[in-house]
Amino acid sequence: MTSYPQWTPASRPGIIPLHPLTFGTILGRSFAALRHNPKVLLGFGLVVQTVAYLLVLLGVGGVAVLTFSRLDNVPASSDDFEAIFIGSTAITAIVGFVLGLAAAALGVIVQAVVVSEVAHGALAEKLSLGMLWRRVKPVIWRVIGYSFLLTLAVSVLIAVVVGVLVLIGFAALPIAIALGVLVVLGAIPLALWLSVKLLLVPSAIILENAGIGAALARSWRLTRGRFWPALGVIVLISFTFGAIAQVVSLPFSFLGTGLSTLFAPTGDPGVS
Template sequence: MTGQTWTPAPRKGAIPLHPMQFGMILGRAFAGLRHNPKVLFGFAVVVQFVVGIITAGVMLLVGWFVALRIASVPPSSPDFGAIVAGSIALGGLAAIVMALVTVALTAVVQGLVAADVSYAALSRKASLRMLWSRVKPAFWRLFSYTLLQALAALLWTAIVFGIVFGVLALGGFDSTGSIVLSVIIGLVLLLGSIPLFLWLTTKLLVVPSVLVLEHATLGAALVRSWRLIRGRFWPALGIMVLINLIMGLAMQVVAFPVTIVSTMITGIVAPTGAEGPSEVIAIIAANVVPQVLLLAVQAIAIVVQGTGATLIYLDSRMRYEALDQTLIRHVELASHGTPDEQLGDPYAVDPARAVSKTPRPTTHPGYAPGYAPAGYPPAQHPAGQYPGAQYPAAQYPPAQYPPAPYPPAQHPPAQYPAGQYPPAPQNPQPAAPPSAAPSSAPGAADSWTAPGSNA
């Protein structure tokens, strides 16, 4: 018996630890929801529902207060204009506050999705507390990035409307030519903003993943996302466009029949308007249920979009920074019982492997990066004429061998009756060595005379 113990192979995770193709990323973006549905889907649905309820409640209260405030002042009052302006400002402030709340909760969901995918790649299913502990240090950076996106969209919209309004003001609001010109300019700017929006959103697609998994600053995350997507722009764009189209179609499939059913229920229950409490409750239920279903579909869309963006982040790092080797080593060590304190963070960026400002040079195939053979220039020699060495050919006479005086062996054909075979021959005994030649005279072997002596 040896001291070694058997350890089972690491369990295959929900995310393959190798560079992924287009279809694999798209499929895993939808399948990733099944890895941890209670945490991701449940939390996303709760967030969407809470945001919807709070937004609707706040706007209803503000609208009710504004209506009462305006109704309390007669139009002939000198304070009527100021009260109306203040009420509109209050409504706008409430809308801005609720938009900020929505941005914050959306940023939290994006961060949780990125953290959950990172645990799924390590074959681990994290709880909500574990995910929040990963997202909490990067929360304000996530919030700032999401707010920056909203402000950029508002700024671009204001620029487009400002240009259109300026053209109308210069040409005159009653001039047909200026109206047509402003419409054309507005359409050109609107159509031109579509590729600009797609380009920017794709180049900055993995910023939330970088903020959560690498603990980078906002500026560093913008640069990292730009560099990681540099060689994967078209696959990333295609994946996100397909995800948005699929989820948009799903929302329409859910919203259209549910809206028709709710309208029919409202017409059947209260065709002339709600008069009793039961009718009011039925109308509210008929309008709330479709919104709940839409919120559920929106939650799924947020999770799928975040999963797809995080998978693109992992794929880019696997291709450019060999992250798959780091993750495989982490999983193997964890399966052998190595504590988390010794494992470290597998998503930490190695400066030696990090994507730099300039693309990596193409290495010779078959050599590891950094070990390509050095290129030496070919040796230059003058084109001189060198005579080859001359050697005389050796002359050797052909060897003469007399033919051997042995007659060919004659063997008569053996005659055996059918089925009768002679016994196997015995091994022949070796022949005795030939005897010495007889001496020419008797007694020559017994007498010997030295040369030069007399016999």
């Protein structure tokens, strides 16, 4: 008697078709990914971003209140007033910078988890947050390092350009202004082009365990010939999630307005 293998159902299709994608498919599958594992893509992302927002808001606000409140007991004409003001400003700026880096690192962690989840979702796999974290943990510092290196490179470039324009401005202000306008106009398409070419660097690091250099080359190759579709997706999704972020931050804005009205109803703490 001939034996046949036990029947098994066909594999479920993943959330992303494994063929070249059109613009509409990319956009539609983005929302399908959100529905596939909302606990990770929505719950985890919103919680972490909210924590980061509160961390920066409360940290910077608390330090600003503690440092600038010392000015209440110092006359404005005093020699100590300016020194305290400068010191308070510097302390608040440093705290804001450090907390901003921490918030950025949390954002990178969210990005890494999302990339891993979408990759598994393409194969119809639904992993828990713990499993996703174990998969991205070995490369998370590499992704954070890439993000900070990119930020540092952009900051240095901006500082150099601004410094050159300032030096030119001392000699010929109209020329410096004209060059500044040209630099800004030229920086817009350059930033858009680089954002597309570097779009897949984190994904290459996370999914292929690539080094930063190899990930840069990989992203460059994968986006070749796909500039406009990729740019369209970036712009549209940025606007979409920007609107969502505004909705999420709206309660905090109302809370801040309410607290300021409660503690300073006249707009000036010194006026009763």
